[in-house]
Amino acid sequence: MTETRIIVALDYASADAALTLADRLDPHRCRVKVGKELFTRAGPAVVEQLVKRGFDVFLDLKYHDIPNTVAAACAAAADLGVWMLNVHASGGVAMMQAARERLASLPRRPLLIAVTLLTSLDDDDLTAIGCPGHARERVALLAELSAEADLDGVVCSAREASDLRARLGPERLLVTPGVRPADSANGDQKRIMTPSRAIAAGADHLVIGRPITAAADPQAALSAIEAELAVGSATPR
Numbered sequence: 430m431t432e433t434r435i436i437v438a439l440d441y442a443s444a445d446a447a448l449t450l451a452d453r454l455d456p457h458r459c460r461v462k463v464g465k466e467l468f469t470r471a472g473p474a475v476v477e478q479l480v481k482r483g484f485d486v487f488l489d490l491k492y493h494d495i496p497n498t499v500a501a502a503c504a505a506a507a508d509l510g511v512w513m514l515n516v517h518a519s520g521g522v523a524m525m526q527a528a529r530e531r532l533a534s535l536p537r538r539p540l541l542i543a544v545t546l547l548t549s550l551d552d553d554d555l556t557a558i559g560c561p562g563h564a565r566e567r568v569a570l571l572a573e574l575s576a577e578a579d580l581d582g583v584v585c586s587a588r589e590a591s592d593l594r595a596r597l598g599p600e601r602l603l604v605t606p607g608v609r610p611a612d613s614a615n616g617d618q619k620r621i622m623t624p625s626r627a628i629a630a631g632a633d634h635l636v637i638g639r640p641i642t643a644a645a646d647p648q649a650a651l652s653a654i655e656a657e658l659a660v661g662s663a664t665p666r
């Protein structure tokens with residue numbers, strides 16, 4: 430298994446586009462993520478093709494449904510040979526436990542993590558959806574529920590990473606989207622951090638999409654992020 434911390438989000442509208450980039454990437458230098466757009470357009474076959482090319486695939490479908498349905502969906506995802514998949518922690522402990530138990534019954538199980546609060550949301554958005562409070566508090570609550578269900582880790586923003594590392598201990602994975610090199614546009618992301626600061630804060634895996642996929646030269650963009658991580662620079666954002 431690769432030692433890289435970088436997961437490239439293959440948010441493309443076709444298998445061809447996703448595989449064209451994948452074929453320019455080294456499965457030892459990055460993992461890849463298949464999300465809702467690519468999966469809905471290209472289906473399970475694109476996941477299997479990425480696995481066949483040697484990539485660790487994070488299937489980011491964020492399941493959120495009743496326990497029986499989510500458990501069955503997780504088992505179906507595991508059949509594709511994915512490395513990691515996720516559910517929404519707000520689906521509740523019973524749902525997360527059902528998913529974990531179904532995966533535990535398989536001969537080879539993928540990692541199972543829970544989305545806490547989407548990185549596109551901030552405190553004002555929580556108020557707008559009728560859940561007033563601080564994003565970091567909501568993330569902490571949902572992360573602790575995922576630990577109660579004994580999941581392998583959480584999706585959070587890097588801004589919560591140090592707090593969650595203290596709350597959850599060293600074993601749970603912290604997977605952080607909303608990562609932005611200093612010269613990248615935020616886009617729709619609100620709780621963001623640079624790659625080097627995210628790692629310094631305790632993130633295990635950095636999910637990075639548009640800063641790589643929308644770059645004129647995606648391989649150069651990936652190399653620049655790797656260089657930033659190697660130097661360990663901590664450019665304030």
Ligand SMILES: O=c1ccn([C@@H]2O[C@H](COP(=O)(O)O)[C@@H](O)[C@H]2O)c(=O)[nH]1
Pocket residue numbers: 438440464489544546547548549584585606607608616618636637638639640
């Ligand atoms: O809270 C979350 C959960 C998932 N994502 C996904 O990560 C990538 C981020 O892409 P960028 O282009 O780097 O913004 C994307 O696929 C999201 O669906 C997230 O951003 N936040």
